[in-house]
Amino acid sequence: MKRIGLLLILALLVAVPVFAQEAAEIELFFHSGRGEERDALNAILVNFNESQSDYVAVAKELPEGSYTDAVNAAALANELPCLLDFDGPTLYSFAYRGYMLPIDDYVSDELKADILPSIIEQGTYNGKLYSLGVFESGLAIWGNKQYLETAGVRIPTIDTPWTLDEFNAALEALSQVEGVEYALDLKMNYGQGEWFTYGFSPILQSFGGDLINREDYQSAEGVLNGDAGVAFGEWFQSLFTNGYTTATPPDDNLFIDGKAALSFVGHWEFNRYSAALGDNLVLIPMPDFGSGPATGNGSWNWGITTQCANPDGAWALLEFMLQPDQMTIMTKAAGTIPSRISVLEQDARFAEGGPMNVYFQQLFGGVAVPRPQTPAYPVITAEFAKAIDEIAKGGDVQAALDAAVDAIERNIEENNGYQAQ
Amino acid sequence: MAVHVKVRSGGLQRRERYLAYGMMAPAAVLLILFLIVPFVMAFGLSFTNQSLVPPLETVVDETTGETVQRQKPPDFIGTDNYQNLLRIHIFTMEPLVDEQTGEVLRDEAGGIQYERARTYLRPERLEELFQIDLFGTRYLVGAGDASFYRSLLNIFEFVIIVVPVQTSLALFLAMLVNQKIRGANVFRTIYFSPVVTAMAIVAVLWFFLYNPSDGLINNFLKVFNIGPFQWLEHPASALIAIIIMSIWQGVGFQMVIYLAGLQEISEDLYEAASIDGANRIQQFRFVTLPSLRNTTLFVAISTTILAFKLFVQVDVMTFGRGGPENATITPILHMVNEGFRSAQRVGYAAAIAVVFVLIVLAISLIQRRVLSYGDH
Numbered sequence: 001m002k003r004i005g006l007l008l009i010l011a012l013l014v015a016v017p018v019f020a021q022e023a024a025e026i027e028l029f030f031h032s033g034r035g036e037e038r039d040a041l042n043a044i045l046v047n048f049n050e051s052q053s054d055y056v057a058v059a060k061e062l063p064e065g066s067y068t069d070a071v072n073a074a075a076l077a078n079e080l081p082c083l084l085d086f087d088g089p090t091l092y093s094f095a096y097r098g099y100m101l102p103i104d105d106y107v108s109d110e111l112k113a114d115i116l117p118s119i120i121e122q123g124t125y126n127g128k129l130y131s132l133g134v135f136e137s138g139l140a141i142w143g144n145k146q147y148l149e150t151a152g153v154r155i156p157t158i159d160t161p162w163t164l165d166e167f168n169a170a171l172e173a174l175s176q177v178e179g180v181e182y183a184l185d186l187k188m189n190y191g192q193g194e195w196f197t198y199g200f201s202p203i204l205q206s207f208g209g210d211l212i213n214r215e216d217y218q219s220a221e222g223v224l225n226g227d228a229g230v231a232f233g234e235w236f237q238s239l240f241t242n243g244y245t246t247a248t249p250p251d252d253n254l255f256i257d258g259k260a261a262l263s264f265v266g267h268w269e270f271n272r273y274s275a276a277l278g279d280n281l282v283l284i285p286m287p288d289f290g291s292g293p294a295t296g297n298g299s300w301n302w303g304i305t306t307q308c309a310n311p312d313g314a315w316a317l318l319e320f321m322l323q324p325d326q327m328t329i330m331t332k333a334a335g336t337i338p339s340r341i342s343v344l345e346q347d348a349r350f351a352e353g354g355p356m357n358v359y360f361q362q363l364f365g366g367v368a369v370p371r372p373q374t375p376a377y378p379v380i381t382a383e384f385a386k387a388i389d390e391i392a393k394g395g396d397v398q399a400a401l402d403a404a405v406d407a408i409e410r411n412i413e414e415n416n417g418y419q420a421q
Numbered sequence: 422m423a424v425h426v427k428v429r430s431g432g433l434q435r436r437e438r439y440l441a442y443g444m445m446a447p448a449a450v451l452l453i454l455f456l457i458v459p460f461v462m463a464f465g466l467s468f469t470n471q472s473l474v475p476p477l478e479t480v481v482d483e484t485t486g487e488t489v490q491r492q493k494p495p496d497f498i499g500t501d502n503y504q505n506l507l508r509i510h511i512f513t514m515e516p517l518v519d520e521q522t523g524e525v526l527r528d529e530a531g532g533i534q535y536e537r538a539r540t541y542l543r544p545e546r547l548e549e550l551f552q553i554d555l556f557g558t559r560y561l562v563g564a565g566d567a568s569f570y571r572s573l574l575n576i577f578e579f580v581i582i583v584v585p586v587q588t589s590l591a592l593f594l595a596m597l598v599n600q601k602i603r604g605a606n607v608f609r610t611i612y613f614s615p616v617v618t619a620m621a622i623v624a625v626l627w628f629f630l631y632n633p634s635d636g637l638i639n640n641f642l643k644v645f646n647i648g649p650f651q652w653l654e655h656p657a658s659a660l661i662a663i664i665i666m667s668i669w670q671g672v673g674f675q676m677v678i679y680l681a682g683l684q685e686i687s688e689d690l691y692e693a694a695s696i697d698g699a700n701r702i703q704q705f706r707f708v709t710l711p712s713l714r715n716t717t718l719f720v721a722i723s724t725t726i727l728a729f730k731l732f733v734q735v736d737v738m739t740f741g742r743g744g745p746e747n748a749t750i751t752p753i754l755h756m757v758n759e760g761f762r763s764a765q766r767v768g769y770a771a772a773i774a775v776v777f778v779l780i781v782l783a784i785s786l787i788q789r790r791v792l793s794y795g796d797h
Contacts, residue, residue, distance in 0.1 A: 065740075069762060075474050098477035098492065192740035247654060250635030375476075378763035386742050393654045393745045402539055403548070410546065411764055414470070
């Protein structure tokens with residue numbers, strides 16, 4: 001027994017220096033949304049761990065639906081990871097509550113100049129840069145070319161988008177085509193969540209409304225529930241009452257199965273849709289609903305938390321993810337827009353004649369409107385999504401938007417206007 | 422001698438008392454730690470504007486004179502949370518009058534037109550509860566938190582329907598599977614299986630079953646030319662849909678308790694009853710039901726308590742919002758939404774918890790009183 005004990009002590013003495021030299025763990029939280037994104041991230045992490053021996057990246061996947069709640073709970077328990085991914089506009093709430101570390105000192109001017117301006121803008125709060133994303137998002141309408149031609153509907157370009165009347169007529173014509181159950185798929189099956197705000201607030205903006213008054217981010221009265229907001233709501237509701245779309249799709253495949261002629265969704269369906277429809281797939285720019293076309297932008301991005309013991313290691317990992325080779329792994333797998341201009345310019349999918357050129361043009365043509373940059377965003381998006389849900393289910397438009405305005409303004413007031421410290 | 426015995430029995434009593442305390446200790450510690458302490462903390466929090474994760478503020482450290490960042494401590498705000506939660510205000514609505522003719526404006530159906538309720542409510546930071554016409558005057562009732570009152574209404578409706586229906590259905594099922602026929606065990610397992618399945622999974626399954634266009638339930642009803650119903654999408658049917666699936670999920674548990682109760686009843690009682698000429702219905706009425714009295718009490722009380730806690734199925738099936746139009750919101754869901762989701766108002770959520778606990782406590786006390794009164 002004694003001898004074994006001695007051996008154990010010896011073994012420990014030998015082992016301790018080895019432990020001390022072992023690589024530092026860099027923990028990261030990642031939203032487990034779509035499988036391709038998850039696989040791509042895991043591939044990048046493997047590459048990172050193989051490329052150097054100072055750090056080991058360890059990813060924790062959390063369900064997307066309650067991701068922000070989980071991050072808040074982790075922050076409360078002092079258990080935030082080193083590197084955190086989050087949907088763009090939640091940054092301002094995180095930074096306001098002190099979760100995030102500014103990364104200005106890490107980012108070289110060279111790198112900063114190569115990142116899309118919209119990504120830099122998204123990651124900036126109160127004059128400091130907090131986060132960077134590997135990809136930007138694109139939002140427009142995927143169309144089934146065959147159905148469009150049968151219905152005799154003009155396929156618009158970025159310079160001559162559909163007007164509201166033209167879009168309505170197209171929906172009516174498409175719903176008459178044989179085989180079409182719904183002219184438009186709005187991905188209502190994603191459920192009441194960020195999609196409703198990301199997807200539908202650009203339409204509200206194109207009608208002339210907005211989620212909040214962007215002059216001071218203090219009020220929404222008259223902006224969200226004014227005439228433009230109500231016109232948006234009434235039109236949106238008519239999509240359901242006219243039978244052009246459904247509030248309760250039985251699955252995620254209406255467009256792929258040929259039951260829907262148009263699919264209003266982001267870039268993330270590109271790989272699946274192009275595999276299913278091939279040359280029959282066409283990307284249609286956002287229509288002009290009256291005040292010029294608008295589309296969403298912003299995407300999931302990465303920041304370093306204040307609870308990170310090793311921010312240098314976290315930055316090493318983030319910098320690695322932003323390397324062109326690694327970025328391409330993600331953007332190819334997820335069908336997304338690379339966030340580095342040098343990578344984007346070499347991506348044939350977004351070049352002229354490419355299948356996703358519309359996204360490129362929308363992004364650089366000034367059509368994309370960022371989601372409101374205020375710590376009140378989590379409340380704004382929750383209340384707007386609730387209003388969208390009620391409108392889609394046939395509720396009173398004015399009442400739904402009024403309720404959202406009151407809840408948003410009350411929250412801002414209770415937090416003393418979310419004045420940055 | 423007598424003194425000696427007294428001392429001995431006193432020692433015994435003391436030892437027994439210690440033993441009793443010792444055996445009580447684990448439960449008492451757990452209850453104090455996870456029930457009493459959190460409630461006292463919640464009570465304290467309910468008088469503050471505590472946020473889930475407070476924002477940072479920059480302050481000057483008094484000893485060193487350096488500026489440091491720290492999380493902003495909550496302010497004591499007295500009973501503001503309770504006032505906002507419970508506040509109710511009744512307005513008398515003035516009819517709209519044509520400025521030129523001085524006549525009251527009427528809509529196409531001849532009804533008097535009023536100003537929008539919001540013009541009354543918004544300055545007072547109130548939400549509309551309902552409008553009512555009484556003796557030719559339109560009254561508008563506004564509340565500081567209409568969702569809270571709606572959630573109370575919903576949970577009472579839920580409890581009042583679920584407790585009697587689930588209890589009787591459980592007894593009915595227990596009697597079915599209590600028959601000595603082959604395969605009864607299979608049915609027992611089938612009826613019990615939803616109970617051992619996680620509620621979140623059951624809720625997701627039922628979400629698909631309730632799909633208006635392609636769900637199994639509407640497809641089944643179509644065979645009889647009924648429907649289609651917008652189960653979870655229409656305010657009138659959403660709570661009913663939640664009630665049906667909750668009963669389906671929970672009834673197996675009460676069935677098993679009833680089954681145990683049924684098997685306790687002596688065969689002699691039925692034999693005696695049949696010799697006296699009682700038919701099956703009379704046997705049920707005068708033998709089965711009275712013998713199950715204690716079982717029924719237990720089932721009814723436990724179902725009531727479980728029903729008040731309604732949360733998971735609504736959270737999953739309405740994406741955490743209790744919609745449409747608050748038709749399925751419950752006090753617990755409202756509390757979670759206010760405290761732990763986007764709004765992060767922990768102090769306010771604590772006030773909701775305190776008020777709800779007091780309401781449930783009052784109901785439990787009344788229930789106990791009524792039921793133990795029947796014992797005599």
